[in-house]
Amino acid sequence: MYLDDGLGTHTDEETCKTMSNQVRQDLIQSGFVPKNEKSKWSPMKLLVFLGFSIDTNRGTITIPNERVQKVLKTIADVEYYVSKHGKVHARLVDSLVGQIVSMSYVIGNVAYIMSKHLSIDILIYSDASNTGYGGYVVETPFNIAHGMWSECEASKSSTWKELNAVRNILLSMINVLKDKRIKWFSDNQNVVTIVEKGSMKPELQDIAMCIFENCLIHNISIDVVWVPRTLNEKADFISRIIDYDDWGIDEQLFMYVDSLWGPS
Known part of the structure; x- marks a missing residue:
């Protein structure tokens, strides 16, 4: 067992000596062996402690x-x-x-x-358009996320789309972003506020909570900041890509088929 990084002070030198002697005796009587070459038992006004230079005459603490x-x-x-x-x-x-x-x-x-x-591990840009969303990791440009809005989603507000883009991209890259500190750029100022503080609108609050919970579960530190649209052109381009193979059947038709045969 090792004990170190202890410091005692007093305005009176004699009292300081008494304190020093008492500490040393207490250590010895407790079965510890003080390492004298690393210990300063005599009072001093200039010393280096925990990497800082202490000058009690001038009342200053400086960096060596x-x-x-x-x-x-x-x-x-x-x-x-x-x-x-x-x-x-x-x-x-x-x-x-x-x-x-x-x-x-x-x-x-x-x-x-x-x-x-300097503490940021990953930079991500995201954007949303009327047709879909897109985003990419700056450090690894081939890590791209893209998705299309359904007809219902396409009618949502721009803030909903931009915020949902953050959630969808986060979830699609969760394995890459796990245990990382992220700087996330969005050209929607509302997104910055909602991710940080939440929203009074239930559907936006639900998305914000999903982002928060996944960051908490996967030890992700996310800092969302606003960036002008002119500096977000790549994410904007990705969000406007139309995937003609991204199709599905109408929900009512699906429910009808499901009622006939159920899950496969």
Whole structure:
């Protein structure tokens, strides 16, 4: 068993020494062996603790230069692979994000804000037209989803179609998207709000809940953002493809046939 990362402070040096001695004795009497080469038992005003430089004289906490240099080196590595190969290994990007976020205690929430996009695993664009819907994964352009609206669905509102497009594409690619962080682009601003906050309209709320539940079940983090139609042309093109082999029989006829012979 190992115990570390402990820190005690006091404004009085003698009291600080007493506290330090008491902690060391308590550890020894409890059967633990303090590792003296990693322990600082004497009071000090300058120390490095958990990767941060603490200066009690000035009342500051800073990031040691070696950590800063490590981040700069990782950034340089990312830039090198992107410029030379046009891509970079996900582990290297994760390492960069981890290093930046670990500095948040000093630099604040900007560490999260400025590295947020680097945490995205997959980018998806989707769109819906009067005839159908379409979407694709940016990282793997051959991962395309497409479907046609039924006559009833084609009469629905544009928001219903766009929101249903997100659900259908999500479900069709669920194995690819499982355990991923997704940035999802839609040119319908209502979709962004409904996926995030839901809707007072029952049929739209049902779709939003389906999206939420599947993301929860499959550990998918989805961030839907609005994009201008001019930047969503590929998904728009896919949504307008007409599959002439996508046909079916009328529901009433199906029910009649089903009543005669039942399930096969």
